Amino acid sequence: MSIAARDIHFAYHGRPVLAGASLALAAGERVCLLGANGAGKSTLLRILLGLQRPDRGSVTVDGTALAGWHRRQLARRVAYVPQVHVAPFPYTVRQVALMGRLPATGLLKAPGAADRACVGDILEHLGIAHLAERAYTEISGGERQLTLIARALAQEALLLVMDEPLAGLDYGNQVRLLERLEGLTGEGYGVLMTTHDPNQPLTGSQRVALLIDGRIAADGHPHEVLTPEAIHRLYGVRVELLHTADGRRLAFRPAGRRAAC
Numbered sequence: 659m660s661i662a663a664r665d666i667h668f669a670y671h672g673r674p675v676l677a678g679a680s681l682a683l684a685a686g687e688r689v690c691l692l693g694a695n696g697a698g699k700s701t702l703l704r705i706l707l708g709l710q711r712p713d714r715g716s717v718t719v720d721g722t723a724l725a726g727w728h729r730r731q732l733a734r735r736v737a738y739v740p741q742v743h744v745a746p747f748p749y750t751v752r753q754v755a756l757m758g759r760l761p762a763t764g765l766l767k768a769p770g771a772a773d774r775a776c777v778g779d780i781l782e783h784l785g786i787a788h789l790a791e792r793a794y795t796e797i798s799g800g801e802r803q804l805t806l807i808a809r810a811l812a813q814e815a816l817l818l819v820m821d822e823p824l825a826g827l828d829y830g831n832q833v834r835l836l837e838r839l840e841g842l843t844g845e846g847y848g849v850l851m852t853t854h855d856p857n858q859p860l861t862g863s864q865r866v867a868l869l870i871d872g873r874i875a876a877d878g879h880p881h882e883v884l885t886p887e888a889i890h891r892l893y894g895v896r897v898e899l900l901h902t903a904d905g906r907r908l909a910f911r912p913a914g915r916r917a918a919c
C-alpha cells in the first residue's frame with residue numbers, strides 16, 4: 659500500500675508555496691519531512707490527504723488517483739493524525755478512538771460490539787487502556803497524541819500522516835511516542851511525519867525528505883541526506899555533527915559551541 663504526490667504545485671491567493679514537490683510513503687516505512695517554518699509542509703500533507711486540491715500535479719493511492727477513491731474507502735487506507743488539539747466537548751478517550759470507526763460503520767449507525775472490541779484492543783496495544791474513560795480534555799499532551807493515533811488505527815488505515823506529532827511533548831513523551839511509531843512501522847504501518855528537530859530522524863527513520871523552495875530537495879536515508887550543509891540550506895544556521903566514540907552519528911549542535919564538561 660502506498661501514497662504518492664507527484665510534481666505538486668500550489669499557491670495561496672497567487673503566492674506560490676509548492677513548486678514541483680514529489681513525495682511518497684509506503685506501508686512499513688517511517689518518513690520524516692523537514693522544512694523551515696512556512697516551507698509548506700502542512701500544505702503538502704493536506705494535499706496528500708485530499709483535503710486541499712493542488713493547482714498542478716497528482717496524488718495517487720495504490721496507483722489510483724485520489725479522485726477515483728470513495729471517501730470511506732480512502733479513510734480505511736490513509737489516516738490523518740493532526741497536531742494535538744483540545745476537543746470542544748469532554749469526550750472520553752474511548753469515544754474519541756471510536757470516532758475512527760465511522761468510515762467502517764457509517765454516520766448513521768452506532769458502533770457495535772465488534773467496533774468496541776477493536777477499539778479496546780487498540781487502546782491496550784498503545785498502552786492507554788487505563789485512560790479509556792478519562793475525558794480527552796483532561797489528559798496530558800502525550801496521552802492526547804496517543805489517543806489521536808488510536809483513532810487513526812481504529813480507522814484500519816495502514817498509512818498514517820502526522821503533522822508535528824512531537825510538538826509540545828516533553829522529552830519522555832517524545833521518546834515513548836517515537837518508540838510506539840517504530841513499533842507500528844515494524845508491524846507494517848507507514849508513517850509520514852513532519853518535525854522541526856533535525857536530530858530526531860537520526861534514530862529510527864528509514865527516510866528523511868527536505869522541503870526547500872517548494873520542492874523536495876533531497877529524499878533518502880537520514881545519514882545521506884542530513885548533513886551540516888543540508889541543515890544550513892534548510893534553516894540558515896551552521897551546525898556540526900557529533901559522533902559517538904565508535905563513530906555513529908549522534909546529534910547536530912550549533913557550530914563553534916564548546917561542549918559542556
Ligand SMILES: Nc1ncnc2c1ncn2[C@@H]1O[C@H](COP(=O)(O)OP(=O)(O)OP(=O)(O)O)[C@@H](O)[C@H]1O
Pocket residue numbers: 670671675693694695696697698699700701702
Ligand atoms: N489558508 C491559508 N491562506 C493563505 N496562506 C496560507 C494558508 N495556510 C498557510 N498559508 C501560508 O502558506 C505557507 C506554507 O504554510 P504551511 O502551514 O504549509 O507551512 P509549514 O511548513 O507547515 O509551516 P510551519 O512549520 O510553520 O507549521 C506559509 O507562508 C503560510 O503562511
